[in-house]
Amino acid sequence: MNSPLKTLVSKFExxxxxxxxxxxxxxxxxxxxxxxxxxxxxxxxxxxxxVMILILVYILFVTQxxxxxxxxxxxxxxxxxxxxxxxxxxxxxxxxxxxxxxxxIAKIAYVPxxxxxxxxxxxxxxxHKDIKRLVQRNIFISMIVVSVVMIIATLTNxxxxxxxxxxxxxxxxxFAGNEIGSIMAISxxxxxYYAFQNTKSWKTIYNWLPVxxxxxxxxxxxxxxxxxxxxxxxxxxxxxxxxxKFRYRNHSVLTKKYNVNVIMSSVVLFVFLLLTPYTPVAxxxxxxxxxxxxxxxEINLESDEKDAESExxxxxxxxxxxxxxxxxxxxxxEHFLEQHKEYFAEAPLSQKLLGMGYGGNYKDEGKxxxxxxxxxxxxxxxxxxxxxxxxxxxxxxxxALSIFKNLRQNLNSEVVLFGSAIMLGMGIAYTAGxxxxxxxxxxxxxxxxxxxxxxxxxxxx
Numbered sequence: 260m261n262s263p264l265k266t267l268v269s270k271f272e273x274x275x276x277x278x279x280x281x282x283x284x285x286x287x288x289x290x291x292x293x294x295x296x297x298x299x300x301x302x303x304x305x306x307x308x309x310v311m312i313l314i315l316v317y318i319l320f321v322t323q324x325x326x327x328x329x330x331x332x333x334x335x336x337x338x339x340x341x342x343x344x345x346x347x348x349x350x351x352x353x354x355x356x357x358x359x360x361x362x363x364i365a366k367i368a369y370v371p372x373x374x375x376x377x378x379x380x381x382x383x384x385x386x387h388k389d390i391k392r393l394v395q396r397n398i399f400i401s402m403i404v405v406s407v408v409m410i411i412a413t414l415t416n417x418x419x420x421x422x423x424x425x426x427x428x429x430x431x432x433x434f435a436g437n438e439i440g441s442i443m444a445i446s447x448x449x450x451x452y453y454a455f456q457n458t459k460s461w462k463t464i465y466n467w468l469p470v471x472x473x474x475x476x477x478x479x480x481x482x483x484x485x486x487x488x489x490x491x492x493x494x495x496x497x498x499x500x501x502x503x504k505f506r507y508r509n510h511s512v513l514t515k516k517y518n519v520n521v522i523m524s525s526v527v528l529f530v531f532l533l534l535t536p537y538t539p540v541a542x543x544x545x546x547x548x549x550x551x552x553x554x555x556x557e558i559n560l561e562s563d564e565k566d567a568e569s570e571x572x573x574x575x576x577x578x579x580x581x582x583x584x585x586x587x588x589x590x591x592x593e594h595f596l597e598q599h600k601e602y603f604a605e606a607p608l609s610q611k612l613l614g615m616g617y618g619g620n621y622k623d624e625g626k627x628x629x630x631x632x633x634x635x636x637x638x639x640x641x642x643x644x645x646x647x648x649x650x651x652x653x654x655x656x657x658x659a660l661s662i663f664k665n666l667r668q669n670l671n672s673e674v675v676l677f678g679s680a681i682m683l684g685m686g687i688a689y690t691a692g693x694x695x696x697x698x699x700x701x702x703x704x705x706x707x708x709x710x711x712x713x714x715x716x717x718x719x720x
Contacts, residue, residue, distance in 0.1 A: 268321050271313070272380045276390070278310065279397040279706060282442075283404040283433075286699055290419075290434040307698045311369055314376035322379050330375055333650070337371065340643045344613035351607060352620060359625060363617035367635055369698045370705060371650060377709035385713060394710050398703070399453040402446050403469050405439065408432055409476035421481050426546050427539035428481020437693040440480045441700045444488035444687060445707070447473055448680035451496050451524075455672060458523065459516045467523050474531060481539035484691050488683055492676070493528040499675045500524060592692070595628045599637050614640035629692035654712055661715040669715065677711045 289303035318330060341364055348355060384390050409431040412418035418429030421436040430436035450473050457466040477485030504517035535541055602619035603611065610620070615637055618625020627634045636644045658678075662669045684704040688694035695701055 268317070271317060272384055273388075275310075275314070275377065275380050276384070276393050276397060279394070279702070280400050280404075282401055282699065282702060283408065286433050286439065287408070289699075290432055293434055294419075303699065307369070307702075308365060311372050311698075315372050318372070318375055318379055330379075333371075333375075333646075337368070337643075337646045340613065340639070340646055341368065344616065344640060344643060347609050347613050348616040351610065352616060354621070355616070356625070359617045363638060366696050366698060367638060367647070370695050370701045371647065373698075373702055374650060374705040374708060377706055378712065381709050381713040391710070391714065394706060395449060395453050395456070398446050398449045398706070399469065402443065402450050402473055405431075405433075405443060406469065406472035406476045409479060410472065413475075413479055418479075422543075426481060426543040428479060428543065430480055431476070435693070435697070435699070436480055436482070437484075437691065438697050438699050440477065440482045440485050441684075441687050441691070441693050441697070442703055443473060443477050443480075444484050445680055445684040445694070445700070445703050447477070447488050448492045448496075448676040448683070449707070451492055452672060452676040454523075455496070455500070455520050458520055459512075461519055464519065464523060467527065470527065474527070478534075478538045478540065481543050482691075483540060483544070484687055486535075486538070486540040489531060491683065492679060493524060493531065495679050496672070496676060497521065497524045497528060499670075499672045502670070503672060592629050595626060596630065596633055598626075599628055599633065603637055610640060612640045612642050614638045614643050627692075627696075630690065631688040631692045631695040634692065634696055651708075654708060658711055658715055673714065674711070677707055677714075681707050681711060 285303045285306055288306075289301045292298045292301035292303070315334075319327070319334070322330060345360055345364065348360060349357070381390055409418070412429065412431040418431050419433070419436070421428035421430050428436070430439055433439040450470055454466040454470050458464055474489050477489055500517055500521045504514065504521055507513040507517065599619045602615060602621075606615055606620060617638065618627060619637055628637070635647055639647060662674065681704065684694055684707070688704075693700060694704060
């Protein structure tokens with residue numbers, strides 16, 4: 260590689276790390292495009308997919324020969340399946356929107372391209388740059404920007420409402436509430452870890468302020484995702500801090516650091532739980548429970564009426580309650596899931612193998628399930644889904660094997676918190692969606708996956 264090209268590649272690699280900081284600004288540009296300019300081909304779409312194309316070129320022409328072949332083969336196979344699936348849908352699917360199909364393919368392809376891109380970038384930079392510190396800092400800065408926007412929107416009462424119903428919550432100045440909520444949920448563990456790393460004594464506890472800011476920002480959205488993320492990460496953080504405190508109990512400097520962070524995480528968790536009944540998510544849960552007939556009054560009256568009910572009636576009510584609980588947890592997505600299962604059952608074999616594309620075989624208007632793994636499966640079919648999920652399975656297996664090979668060394672706050680962030684991201688993708696099929700969110704997840712893989716491997720294979 261000649262010198263000018265080498266310099267250009269190096270600058271592009273550093274730009275991809277800096278690109279993390281740009282994410283909230285791109286999201287704000289998206290809101291500006293839609294709400295102010297009334298343009299739906301937004302700056303965010305243009306910027307993100309332009310970077311994706313550059314990354315694809317970067318992967319195929321800059322990657323080292325020893326693993327370029329495998330990546331190239333994967334992209335060829337995946338691209339062929341996507342193309343044949345699109346052609347098949349154009350032939351058998353009616354009605355069909357070519358624009359919707361192409362947009363759907365682009366969103367799905369975004370994750371594997373970005374994932375391989377960041378894996379390669381981290382591999383190339385790790386010997387020359389403090390890649391770990393850069394990634395942690397950039398995600399931290401990105402979340403400070405998001406938190407500041409959310410707080411200003413709250414104080415000025417200018418936030419975009421998260422719901423059109425009677426539920427409470429706002430999404431700041433960001434266009435998609437589900438997406439910004441998922442971004443904060445996935446990144447929260449990184450912010451906690453960054454605060455922990457920089458809090459070495461009581462004089463530096465101000466590093467926990469961004470943690471509190473991000474907690475506030477997640478709570479004002481009013482979604483279960485944000486609340487669940489805060490609760491899970493704070494409990495996991497306290498647990499791993501206590502383990503490490505015991506492990507380094509004979510190290511005076513580290514003991515002081517862990518004492519401060521254990522107390523801070525305990526206080527933050529306690530205050531969080533104390534304020535839970537007064538949060539928008541608590542109010543919204545009560546609203547949703549009342550919608551599906553599971554409000555507290557009905558539950559209290561149930562025991563007095565049980566004796567008068569027949570066995571069949573009890574079973575029927577039990578089934579209805581189970582469905583109602585499912586509705587609360589999945590926010591109605593289970594209805595769309597059943598609909599897409601019917602589409603898939605009635606689809607020809609070619610669509611079962613290659614996918615039904617965007618929205619399934621709809622009659623009037625295409626709608627997604629909004630549960631990412633299901634949406635990807637129905638869109639790509641059996642063959643496409645297997646190809647899509649293969650890199651994730653390989654990386655998960657590699658990371659799990661690496662951790663268990665040296666469990667004592669790898670059971671540390673960095674691995675546990677970053678691993679928790681990834682598992683939260685995958686869990687949100689499965690239940691609430693808007694992660695793997697949302698480029699604004701998925702970039703955080705692929706960066707974290709590449710980061711965890713990078714810190715656990717000694718040789719790139």
